[in-house]
Amino acid sequence: MRLLSRDDWYEISHDLDWTLSYVEESDAFPAEWTGSSGVPKAAWQAWEEPFRVSYRDYVGVQREKEAGVAGVRDALKRAHIYEHLDPAVAAISHFHMGALCMVEQMAVTMLGRFARFAPSPRWRNISVFGMLDELRHAQLQLSFSHDLLKHDPRFDWCQKAFHTNEWGILAIRNFCDDWLLNANCVDAALAVHLTLEHGFTNMQFVALAADAMEAGDIGFSNLLSSIQTDEARHAQQGFPTLEILMKHDPQRAQRVIDVSFWRAFRLFQAMTGTAMDYYTPVDKRKMSFKEFMLEWVVDQHERTLRDYGLERPWYWETFLKCLDHGHHALHLGMWFWRPTLFWKPNAGVSRAERQWLNSKYPDWEESWGVLWDEIIRNINNGDMAKTLPDTLPALCNLTQLPIGTHWDRHHLERCESTYDGRTYYFDSDVSKWCFDLEPARYAGHLNVVDRFVSGLIQPPNLGGALAWMGITPEVMGDDVYNYRWAAEFNRPATRDT
Amino acid sequence: MVMVPIYGRFIGDFAAHLVAVDTEDTIADVAAKIAAHSVCRRLPAESAGSYEVLIDGRLIPPEVRVTQLSLRPLHWIDVRWKR
Numbered sequence: 001m002r003l004l005s006r007d008d009w010y011e012i013s014h015d016l017d018w019t020l021s022y023v024e025e026s027d028a029f030p031a032e033w034t035g036s037s038g039v040p041k042a043a044w045q046a047w048e049e050p051f052r053v054s055y056r057d058y059v060g061v062q063r064e065k066e067a068g069v070a071g072v073r074d075a076l077k078r079a080h081i082y083e084h085l086d087p088a089v090a091a092i093s094h095f096h097m098g099a100l101c102m103v104e105q106m107a108v109t110m111l112g113r114f115a116r117f118a119p120s121p122r123w124r125n126i127s128v129f130g131m132l133d134e135l136r137h138a139q140l141q142l143s144f145s146h147d148l149l150k151h152d153p154r155f156d157w158c159q160k161a162f163h164t165n166e167w168g169i170l171a172i173r174n175f176c177d178d179w180l181l182n183a184n185c186v187d188a189a190l191a192v193h194l195t196l197e198h199g200f201t202n203m204q205f206v207a208l209a210a211d212a213m214e215a216g217d218i219g220f221s222n223l224l225s226s227i228q229t230d231e232a233r234h235a236q237q238g239f240p241t242l243e244i245l246m247k248h249d250p251q252r253a254q255r256v257i258d259v260s261f262w263r264a265f266r267l268f269q270a271m272t273g274t275a276m277d278y279y280t281p282v283d284k285r286k287m288s289f290k291e292f293m294l295e296w297v298v299d300q301h302e303r304t305l306r307d308y309g310l311e312r313p314w315y316w317e318t319f320l321k322c323l324d325h326g327h328h329a330l331h332l333g334m335w336f337w338r339p340t341l342f343w344k345p346n347a348g349v350s351r352a353e354r355q356w357l358n359s360k361y362p363d364w365e366e367s368w369g370v371l372w373d374e375i376i377r378n379i380n381n382g383d384m385a386k387t388l389p390d391t392l393p394a395l396c397n398l399t400q401l402p403i404g405t406h407w408d409r410h411h412l413e414r415c416e417s418t419y420d421g422r423t424y425y426f427d428s429d430v431s432k433w434c435f436d437l438e439p440a441r442y443a444g445h446l447n448v449v450d451r452f453v454s455g456l457i458q459p460p461n462l463g464g465a466l467a468w469m470g471i472t473p474e475v476m477g478d479d480v481y482n483y484r485w486a487a488e489f490n491r492p493a494t495r496d497t
Numbered sequence: 498m499v500m501v502p503i504y505g506r507f508i509g510d511f512a513a514h515l516v517a518v519d520t521e522d523t524i525a526d527v528a529a530k531i532a533a534h535s536v537c538r539r540l541p542a543e544s545a546g547s548y549e550v551l552i553d554g555r556l557i558p559p560e561v562r563v564t565q566l567s568l569r570p571l572h573w574i575d576v577r578w579k580r
Contacts, residue, residue, distance in 0.1 A: 329511050336539075371511060371539040378538070386538050394504045394513035394571075402512050403504075409511040414573045423569065425504065449515050453502045453570060 273327020
C-alpha cells in the first residue's frame with residue numbers, strides 16, 4: 001500500500017487534541033505551566049508551526065547528519081588530530097563541553113514540558129522533535145568527549161560539570177534552572193527559543209565552528225555545525241508564540257525578552273567573548289567578538305524587535321558600550337582566578353595579541369592593558385603568588401558573575417537592592433532592574449560568596465572553596481602556555497609590535 | 498574581636514573582593530586589607546601613596562575602628578588613593 005504523503009494527513013494530525021471530560025482543562029493544563037494567562041484559549045489556534053516535519057522526514061534527515069558526524073569522528077581518531085591541536089584551542093573545547101552539554105540535556109526537559117503543557121496542539125507536536133534534537137546534542141557532546149577522555153581528564157567535565165559547584169557552571173545553571181527548567185511554556189519559548197537560541201547560540205555555533213575549523217579543531221567544528229542545523233530549525237518555535245503574545249500581552253513579551261537578553265548576553269561575554277578574542281590563535285581569528293555581536297546578534301535582535309513591534313530594551317546604549325569591555329573583564333577575572341577553572345585559560349596578551357586587541361578595541365590598553373602590565377611584571381619577577389587570588393570576588397546576586405565584569409573598571413558601581421530585610425548586590429543597574437521587577441523570583445538564593453560567608457563552605461579558605469567546587473589537581477586551571485608569553489615583555493618592543 | 502565579612506573595592510581595579518575585617522581594625526587597617534587584593538597585583542603601587550576610605554559615600558577618618566561603625570555583613574567599602 002502506498003504511504004500517504006505528508007501533506008495528505010498533516011493538517012489533521014497537527015491539530016490532534018482532546019476535549020477533556022474527566023478533568024478540568026485548568027487541571028490538565030495549569031496556567032502556571034502553560035503560561036497562557038491573559039491569552040484567550042481560542043487565540044492559540046493561530047499558532048502556526050514555522051516549519052513542517054513528520055517523524056519519517058525527521059528521522060531520515062537526522063540519520064544523515066549522524067552519519068556525517070560519525071564519519072568525521074572516525075577519520076579524526078585515525079588522523080590523531082586532537083594530539084596536534086594548539087593547547088589554547090583544545091581549552092575552548094574543554095570549557096564548552098563542560099559549560100554546554102548539560103544545558104542541552106536541560107533543554108530536553110524544557111521541550112518535554114512544551115510537548116505536554118504548551119497551550120497549542122501544534123506547538124506540543126512540534127516540540128517532540130525539538131526534544132529529540134536536544135537529546136542528540138547532549139549525546140553528541142558526551143560521545144565526542146568520551147573519545148577524547150584518554151587525552152585529557154578535563155573531558156570528564158562534559159558530564160561532571162553540572163554536578164559540581166564550580167562557580168562559572170553555577171552561573172550558567174542559575175540561568176538554565178530559571179528559564180529552561182522552571183519557566184512556563186510561553187515565557188520559556190521567548191527566553192530560550194527566541195532569545196537564547198535564535199539570538200545567541202545559533203550564531204555562536206556558526207562563529208565558533210568557523211574559528212575552530214580555521215584553528216584545526218575539525219571535530220569540534222563539525223560537532224558545532226551539526227548541532228547548529230537543528231538549533232536553526234527549532235529555535236524558530238519562539239516566533240509564533242511571540243506573535244500571539246504581542247496581540248494579548250505585549251508588555252509581558254517585552255519584559256521576558258529584555259530580561260533574558262541581558263542574562264544571555266552576560267553568559268556569552270564569558271563563554272564566546274573569551275574564546276573568540278583570547279583563546280583562538282590571533283592569526284586564525286575571523287572577527288572580534290564585538291564585530292561578531294554587531295553583525296550577527298545585534299542586527300538580528302533589532303530586526304526581531306522591529307518586526308514584532310517591540311521596543312529596544314531601555315538598557316540598549318549600556319549594552320552596546322559593554323560590547324567593548326565586559327568580556328575582557330571576564331577574561332581577566334577567569335585567568336586571575338584560574339585555579340577555580342576546570343580548563344587552562346590562555347592569557348592571550350602577548351605583544352602581537354595586544355596589538356590585535358588594540359586594533360579592535362581602541363580603549364583596551366587604558367582599561368585592561370594596565371592591569372595586565374602589573375600581572376606581567378609579577379610573572380617576570382617570579383612573584384607568582386601576586387598573580388593568584390587570595391579571596392573570592394564579589395558576585396552578582398542575579399547573574400552570579402563577578403561584580404565589575406559587565407563593562408570596564410571605570411563603570412564598576414555599587415548596585416544593590418534590599419528585599420525582605422536582605423541586601424542583594426548586582427553587577428549592573430540592568431541586573432538590579434531584572435531583580436527589582438520580580439524580587440520573589442530571585443530572593444533567598446545564596447551565591448558562592450553568600451554560602452562562604454554563611455559557613456556552608458568548609459574550611460573557610462580558598463582551598464575549602466576549591467574542594468567545594470569539585471576542582472581537583474588534575475583539572476585545576478593554570479596558564480595554558482605556562483607563562484612563556486610573558487618573557488617577551490622583559491625585552492624592548494620591536495618596531496612592529 | 499569579631500570578624501566581619503565585607504565587600505572591598507579599590508577604585509581603579511576591575512573587581513571588588515570579599516575581605517574579612519576585624520571589629521578592632523582601624524579604617525587604615527581596613528584600607529590596607531582591601532588594597533592588598535588589588536595594589537601590586539593588578540594596579541601599580543604609587544610611591545608614598547596612602548589610602549582613604551569611603552563608606553556609603555562618606556569619607557571615614559583612618560583612626561576610626563570598625564566597631565564604631567554599623568557595618569552589616571558584606572557592607573560595601575570603597576578605597577582609593579588619597580589625593
